[in-house]
Amino acid sequence: MTAPAHSEPAHRRILLVDDMPAIHADFRKILGGPAPTADFDAFEQALFGEPVVAPAGAAGFELDSAYQGQEALACVQAALQAGRPYAVAFVDMRMPPGWDGVQTIERLWQVDARLQVVICTAYSDYAWHEVLERLDARDRLLILKKPFDAIEVSQMADTLTAKWQATRQAMQHASTLETQVRARTAELEAANRQLQQELAERQRTSAQLQLAASVFDNAMDGIVVTDERSCILSVNPAFTTLTGYTAAEAIGRKLSLLRSDRNEPNFYREQWNLLLQAGRWTGELWNRRKDGEVFCEWLNISAVPVTPGQPARYVGIFNDVTALRRQDDHIRHLAFHDPLTGLPNRALLLDRLEHAIDGAARLGEHLGLMFIDLDRFKQINDTLGHELGDRLLQEIAHRLRQQLLESDTAARLGGDEFVVLLEHVQDPQALGTLAERLITSLSRPVVVEPHTMQVGATIGIACFPEHGLRATDLMRQADAAMYAAKSAGRGCWRVGPPSPGGPTD
Numbered sequence: 001m002t003a004p005a006h007s008e009p010a011h012r013r014i015l016l017v018d019d020m021p022a023i024h025a026d027f028r029k030i031l032g033g034p035a036p037t038a039d040f041d042a043f044e045q046a047l048f049g050e051p052v053v054a055p056a057g058a059a060g061f062e063l064d065s066a067y068q069g070q071e072a073l074a075c076v077q078a079a080l081q082a083g084r085p086y087a088v089a090f091v092d093m094r095m096p097p098g099w100d101g102v103q104t105i106e107r108l109w110q111v112d113a114r115l116q117v118v119i120c121t122a123y124s125d126y127a128w129h130e131v132l133e134r135l136d137a138r139d140r141l142l143i144l145k146k147p148f149d150a151i152e153v154s155q156m157a158d159t160l161t162a163k164w165q166a167t168r169q170a171m172q173h174a175s176t177l178e179t180q181v182r183a184r185t186a187e188l189e190a191a192n193r194q195l196q197q198e199l200a201e202r203q204r205t206s207a208q209l210q211l212a213a214s215v216f217d218n219a220m221d222g223i224v225v226t227d228e229r230s231c232i233l234s235v236n237p238a239f240t241t242l243t244g245y246t247a248a249e250a251i252g253r254k255l256s257l258l259r260s261d262r263n264e265p266n267f268y269r270e271q272w273n274l275l276l277q278a279g280r281w282t283g284e285l286w287n288r289r290k291d292g293e294v295f296c297e298w299l300n301i302s303a304v305p306v307t308p309g310q311p312a313r314y315v316g317i318f319n320d321v322t323a324l325r326r327q328d329d330h331i332r333h334l335a336f337h338d339p340l341t342g343l344p345n346r347a348l349l350l351d352r353l354e355h356a357i358d359g360a361a362r363l364g365e366h367l368g369l370m371f372i373d374l375d376r377f378k379q380i381n382d383t384l385g386h387e388l389g390d391r392l393l394q395e396i397a398h399r400l401r402q403q404l405l406e407s408d409t410a411a412r413l414g415g416d417e418f419v420v421l422l423e424h425v426q427d428p429q430a431l432g433t434l435a436e437r438l439i440t441s442l443s444r445p446v447v448v449e450p451h452t453m454q455v456g457a458t459i460g461i462a463c464f465p466e467h468g469l470r471a472t473d474l475m476r477q478a479d480a481a482m483y484a485a486k487s488a489g490r491g492c493w494r495v496g497p498p499s500p501g502g503p504t505d
């Protein structure tokens with residue numbers, strides 16, 4: 001084998017495999033490159049008949065020489081390793097003592113399947129169809145019969161290197177295309193993955209929105225969304241159930257649509273102030289349904305957090321607590337009223353008395369407190385029964401209220417004991433007159449068919465500030481005066497321990 005004299009384009013590389021050195025010299029003349037040895041003229045004459053002249057334009061091949069099959073194999077392997085494969089190998093058929101042409105070609109193709117091969121021979125030990133079949137030659141093998149024709153050799157070299165190069169370029173192009181397709185496929189797969197993620201994210205968001213919408217639609221509580229001017233933007237079905245207004249009727253209207261006159265105008269101002277300061281408001285208010293009925297609602301308003309530049313939104317969530325409120329009022333009423341007569345009980349009386357004392361002290365007014373105990377009430381119970389006794393107590397309560405002003409309080413302490421609180425008393429002396437009137441009224445017969453009942457009344461009076469400055473003192477003084485009147489024979493009234501300038505009986 002000889003090293004290339006100079007570096008030629010890869011596709012022009014040719015390997016000549018022949019045991020005859022003269023053949024190498026001839027090929028070199030035809031295909032270019034320095035002769036490996038001299039003195040091959042005899043062989044040349046034998047093979048070509050005439051001295052070989054390199055055809056015009058045939059030069060420019062890089063021709064390597066191998067004299068045995070094994071050596072050719074090494075050349076091909078080295079060329080592949082160096083990244084400079086041969087395009088064409090001219091292979092002699094008989095190369096004793098080593099591999100013959102067919103064996104050599106088989107080995108060469110095992111390491112470089114793309115190598116174009118020209119079998120150079122004058123004769124073969126095989127039938128040609130056997131050779132072609134054994135080598136599975138297809139389009140990689142040509143046969144060049146000796147004696148060689150220089151033009152034929154040159155043309156073969158040209159054509160086969162060009163074909164090899166075209167094939168190589170096509171393969172490189174295919175490989176480039178494949179790489180591009182792979183890269184594009186990877187890009188598309190990445191884009192697809194991204195798309196899938198976005199789709200999944202969108203599906204998650206959509207599911208959350210659906211859930212929110214479902215909560216909005218199915219909530220038992222009324223939900224109303226407004227802008228910062230209380231203009232209704234959205235309502236849920238429960239809103240319609242609770243207020244009677246459909247979404248179409250409510251949207252675009254102001255929240256004042258529901259307003260009742262049960263809350264002071266100040267109430268709404270404070271509500272908005274709190275809402276603007278704290279971002280939320282919770283409480284009870286009275287609203288009016290479409291049918292005019294006023295109802296009590298428990299309302300929770302929250303400002304919806306918005307990104308800068310977005311308009312403010314408020315969400316109101318409410319439910320109807322009218323029944324609870326009434327129950328609550330009833331319980332409160334029971335706690336402060338006598339269940340039999342409906343009059344305030346001792347607790348409420350004391351509360352009002354304390355307030356009245358504060359007011360009277362501030363304004364320099366008088367108060368009157370009357371303890372009233374019925375006379376001989378026990379007999380009614382004993383003779384007619386407890387139930388009729390109750391009816392009589394109710395009638396007594398009624399008469400008391402009838403005799404009093406709106407600002408006065410009639411309370412029942414229990415049993416047949418009542419208390420009257422009189423506010424804004426101009427003339428404490430006049431209390432005796434009122435006591436007389438009360439005794440007369442309460443002593444009139446009470447008719448509950450078929451019975452007629454009659455009791456009397458005894459009254460003890462205490463005045464503020466004459467008989468005490470505190471509620472307990474006034475109560476004690478009135479009680480004491482009442483007992484004094486009882487002792488005096490019932491059916492009369494007494495004023496608590498006289499004080500200088502105070503009223504006397």
Ligand SMILES: Nc1nc2c(ncn2[C@@H]2O[C@H](COP(=O)(O)OP(=O)(O)OP(=O)(O)O)[C@@H](O)[C@H]2O)c(=O)[nH]1
Nearest residue numbers: 373374375376377378379381386389390414415416
């Ligand atoms: N029907 C009825 N009776 C009551 C009720 N609470 C107390 N009593 C009765 O009212 C009576 C009050 O007793 P007293 O004030 O001693 O009886 P009285 O006959 O009026 O006696 P004097 O005041 O001394 O004239 C008792 O018999 C209690 O049982 C009630 O809610 N209903």
